[in-house]
Amino acid sequence: MNADGLAVRCQNIVKIYDTGDQKVTALDQVNLDIAMGELMMLVGPSGCGKTTLISVIAGILDQDSGSCELFGENLITMPSNDKLNFRAKNVGFVFQAFNLLPSLNAAENVSVPLVINGMKRAEAERKASRVLEQVGLGERLTSLPAQLSGGQQQRVAIARALVHNPKLIVCDEPTSALDHETGHTVMALLKDVALQKDRALVIVTHDARVFNFADRIAEMDDGHIIKVVDSANGTQTSLKEAL
Numbered sequence: 001m002n003a004d005g006l007a008v009r010c011q012n013i014v015k016i017y018d019t020g021d022q023k024v025t026a027l028d029q030v031n032l033d034i035a036m037g038e039l040m041m042l043v044g045p046s047g048c049g050k051t052t053l054i055s056v057i058a059g060i061l062d063q064d065s066g067s068c069e070l071f072g073e074n075l076i077t078m079p080s081n082d083k084l085n086f087r088a089k090n091v092g093f094v095f096q097a098f099n100l101l102p103s104l105n106a107a108e109n110v111s112v113p114l115v116i117n118g119m120k121r122a123e124a125e126r127k128a129s130r131v132l133e134q135v136g137l138g139e140r141l142t143s144l145p146a147q148l149s150g151g152q153q154q155r156v157a158i159a160r161a162l163v164h165n166p167k168l169i170v171c172d173e174p175t176s177a178l179d180h181e182t183g184h185t186v187m188a189l190l191k192d193v194a195l196q197k198d199r200a201l202v203i204v205t206h207d208a209r210v211f212n213f214a215d216r217i218a219e220m221d222d223g224h225i226i227k228v229v230d231s232a233n234g235t236q237t238s239l240k241e242a243l
């Protein structure tokens with residue numbers, strides 16, 4: 001794939017966790033390109049490296065070697081302040097554990113990325129409320145995370161990842177706590193974002209109900225990407241062609 005028009009370019013990414021008494025190679029020479037306008041899903045067994053890979057892609061974890069470019073920018077060589085600003089503006093992340101701030105209500109949680117990017121609080125909360133309405137939580141704006149169900153908290157986390165209109169959205173199991181219909185609504189909303197030509201989405205999922213939303217599905221095993229399938233026509237791309 002030509003580097004023009006790429007949202008993400010991962011080349012030879014290696015990540016080893018060193019816990020003192022043992023070393024775990026979570027990513028072993030991973031190569032993956034994601035085009036602008038693409039919704040890429042990552043699948044594979046537990047422990048194969050999916051969360052590690054999206055954390056590197058989102059710039060929240062540094063790889064040990066290899067390069068990862070986001071919209072042509074190599075985050076690992078950026079000064080840390082520039083990296084923080086770049087990430088705050090361009091990346092939305094839905095964590096597996098949601099990571100909502102417990103003392104802030106739903107609208108306040110969702111407004112955090114806007115406030116970080118310099119928007120006034122009242123305006124940020126108005127905008128956050130509109131996105132919460134889109135995910136079906138217009139009635140729960142002032143609820144604290146502890147007053148919400150798991151599925152509702154997950155939708156707050158998704159609204160927070162979308163609210164500042166980032167160019168890259170990275171989601172770790174975004175539909176795991178949602179029923180079929182809500183999962184479908186949330187995926188349709190995420191897909192709408194991915195369809196914008198200067199944006200991209202990467203979603204880690206075990207949820208077969210949402211595979212049909214993907215443009216391509218990359219399958220991982222034991223720190224490697226073992227195949228990439230184009231879901232529109234079922235074509236399996238060899239790894240050389242996927243690059």
Ligand SMILES: Nc1ncnc2c1ncn2[C@@H]1O[C@H](COP(=O)(O)OP(=O)(O)OP(=O)(O)O)[C@@H](O)[C@H]1O
Nearest residue numbers: 017018019024026045046047048049050051052053
């Ligand atoms: N902070 C850490 N310290 C040490 N080892 C880690 C750490 N995080 C992940 N690992 C190990 O790295 C490997 C990859 O983990 P990762 O969380 O990326 O897998 P995953 O495919 O996302 O798994 P799951 O589907 O269960 O979320 C696993 O063997 C895991 O135990």
